[in-house]
Amino acid sequence: MAMSIALAIHGGAGVLPPAELTTDLKQQYEAGLRDALRAGFEVLLHDGSAVSAVERAVQALEDHPLFNAGRGAVFNHMGQHELDASIMDGRTLRAGAVCAVSRIKNPVCLARLVMERSEHVLLCGEGAEQFAAEQGMEWTDPSYFFTQRRYDQFCRARQQQTMKLDDGKVIPMGTVGAVACDRNGNVAAATSTGGITNKRYGRVGDSPLIGAGTYANNATCAVSCTGHGEFFIRYVVAYDVHCLMAYRGLSLQEAARLVVMDKLLPAGGEGGLIAADNQGRLSLIFNGTGMYRAWRTSEGTEEVAIY
Ligand code: ASP
Secondary structure (H helix, E strand, O other), X not given: OOOOOEEEEEOOOOOOOXXXXXXXXXXXXXXXXXXXXXXXXXHHHOOOOHHHHHHHHHHHHHHXXXXXXXXXXOOEOOOOOOEEEEEEEOOOOEEEEEEXXXXXXXXXXXXXXXXXXXXXXXXXXXXXXXXXXXXXXXXXXXXXXXXXXXXXXXXXXXXXXXXXXXXXXXXXXXXXEXXXXXXXXXXXXXXXXXXXXXXXXXXXXXXOOEOOOEEEOOOOEEEEEEEOHHHHHHOOHHHHHHHHHHHHOOOHHHHHHHHHHHHHHHHOXXXXXXXXXXXXXEEEEEOOOOOOEEXXXXXXXXXXXXX
């Protein structure tokens, strides 16, 4: 019997406060999420793999200028873009990732090439870009990633010498990610980001780190995180969800809740995650104001939500 298929995506936990999200902007966010969800779900409907579905969905979000990944990514302290991305296949436990790349249009696609065509898991900066060129992937001019909105945000942050807002929260982020379960019960996860506005040159967050921002294992689930990366690295968040299911026998919902609400929140680690288990069940959870997100399962319809 064919298994349930499921896909969840996120566009980051750093949402705008409800008062600042105009109707027009809200519609643009929702349309971006819906398009990415459809693109990924289409892959699953045609019996594509979970890995291909998450890559496709994340690629669509990277191409959308509103989200902090690919085009529209945030600026680092030097006024440049340094992009991070990763992907993991829960069937084989193979993974690929890139960090601090600045000339790659779709870092998630390069992460997949690292997974499938290199002997490594994580390639960084110019080395990753050199590998991309060898694989026939074209470089993009860094100006491609520019958006006025992110630049204005960066100028404000740099002026105030901070990555934080007045209330102490990190400036709104919009990392993107996807998790999927395909017809064969295989799960996969992918995450892509520009990081945090005004981050130090060379800073790498959780998104490209397997176990922290991304993890997938057919035995349990696939996870993609968003939030204040330093916390997600220290709490090894994505792998922790897997461990709670594998070693403590928790359900997907219980494991995700325990990590995001009982561990991260008291520690001050704002953010959230999306997860899919090997039965096609989904969990989308966050401990802040909201998380741009969308999801669909075999039985359900398209769902999009922000707060
Ligand atoms: N986790 C990302 C990072 O710290 C940021 C985000 O999720 O928005 O790089």
